[in-house]
Amino acid sequence: MEVIPGWTHRAFNMEDASCVGEARRHVARLCGERAWPEVDAARAAIVATELATNLAKHAHEGRLLVAARDPLGDVEMLAVDSGPGIVDVPRAMRDGVSTTSTPGSGLGAIVRQSNFFDIQSAQPQGTVCVARVAPGARPGAMPGAPSGAAYAFGAVCVPVAGETACGDGWLLALDGERAAALLADGLGHGPEAAKAAQAAVQCFAKRPFGAARETLPPVHEALRTTRGAAVFALWIDPAQVAYAGAGNVIGRLVSGTFDKTMLTAHGTMGVQARRFEAQHMPLPPHATAIVHSDGVVSRWNAGGLAPLLQRDPALLAARIYADFSRGRDDVCILALRARDAE
Incomplete structure (x- = not known):
């Protein structure tokens, strides 16, 4: 039997670009408190920055939820908004695709630096995505439950x-x-x-x-x-x-x-x-x-x-x-x- 005590998220309202730094610093603090290796803490900070930046630039009522899932050994970041949604998610995840004259590497960078990533978007409801980063784990290794769980x-x-x-x-x-x-x-x-x-x-x-x-x-x-x-x-x-x-x-x-x-x-x-x-x-x-x-x-x-x-x-x-x-x-x-x- 495995007992998993619950965690609490901190919510960041991404009203504009000035809110991005607060979310990034919070993620860095969580990693530091858990003595993560520097390279893994940097990956988590990149994911937080890109998620928060996308919300601030593109989203209506964008929020970033951050939690250290200590029983599962990772930091979870949930980005959610109330629109307008992404027209073509696979295309948006390719490097070089941008709607704001930026390099267009945001979603691609999130996928590369995360150990687990999933996204769903609909118009006009909006977009929700989850990214998880864990120290020393390979990409794709952190699903939404312990490995092998029913x-x-x-x-x-x-x-x-x-x-x-x-x-x-x-x-x-x-x-x-x-x-x-x-x-x-x-x-x-x-x-x-x-x-x-x-x-x-x-x-x-x-x-x-x-x-x-x-x-x-x-x-x-x-x-x-x-x-x-x-x-x-x-x-x-x-x-x-x-x-x-x-x-x-x-x-x-x-x-x-x-x-x-x-x-x-x-x-x-x-x-x-x-x-x-x-x-x-x-x-x-x-x-x-x-x-x-x-x-x-x-x-x-x-x-x-x-x-x-x-x-x-x-x-x-x-x-x-x-x-x-x-x-x-x-x-x-x-x-x-x-x-x-x-």
């Missing part, structure tokens, strides 16, 4: 503007053909909300594959010394999905032909929660499970997301973040699917 996953976790601590937290556990996940949304935001979310995550990590009636009561008790949290626990195997929890964290199963919302009981873990029985449903073919906090609107339209369902799940999480965030709360989105759905 599930691919991606997450976006961003604190509300003005806060550095995120009141949302998440965790994923993988065990062969089984996966278990928990997303906790501490009441409010800031350090005390983060304390509650992490208490839930850490308690669940001790026994992630236990039955809901055995696993969630200890989470409820662990949260009693905090302000409490909305909690959603999810279990997936090849045959079915089970879920349980309390509060306004929402789950959803989405495929090209299926869209089902998963809701838990009312209440707040650590304050008032009475039901800990899991609900079950068959796992539809090729389905992606999405769990998100109430920083995302509850009734978002999945229709435009179909092209992302078979891509790196981080792209899907980032697109939901860009299109459906409320803008006034922490946001956490976890997307998970079986690799045989790829």
Whole structure:
């Protein structure tokens, strides 16, 4: 069994070229704190610079999300915007192609310096791409899950503007053909909300594959010394999905032909929660499970997301973040699917 504690992204709004340096310095700082070799830290800085520059020059509402994925040993950079989109992605990735009288090596440089890269663009919705850089790893070696894992996953976790601590937290556990996940949304935001979310995550990590009636009561008790949290626990195997929890964290199963919302009981873990029985449903073919906090609107339209369902799940999480965030709360989105759905 492998337990993967969740990470938090820092969001940079790319309003103009002056914002590029801040993002680059943040990536350099993450690499320095982890004692990366100089050559790898330089690669990460190049990727951050090119992604941020493209957003500042070409994008409407461009944002760069950066996280050190310490359990997987890399730095992840997600670039997302609200348009206008790229007309011809393969052509744009060739060196020398430019729409702004520049050398036109931006996307090509990102691909060359990254260990993993994926992109999806549509007009007029916009573009989302993911780049990951790891020290000493060869290009193409860093997909959206541990090597050999039965599930691919991606997450976006961003604190509300003005806060550095995120009141949302998440965790994923993988065990062969089984996966278990928990997303906790501490009441409010800031350090005390983060304390509650992490208490839930850490308690669940001790026994992630236990039955809901055995696993969630200890989470409820662990949260009693905090302000409490909305909690959603999810279990997936090849045959079915089970879920349980309390509060306004929402789950959803989405495929090209299926869209089902998963809701838990009312209440707040650590304050008032009475039901800990899991609900079950068959796992539809090729389905992606999405769990998100109430920083995302509850009734978002999945229709435009179909092209992302078979891509790196981080792209899907980032697109939901860009299109459906409320803008006034922490946001956490976890997307998970079986690799045989790829």
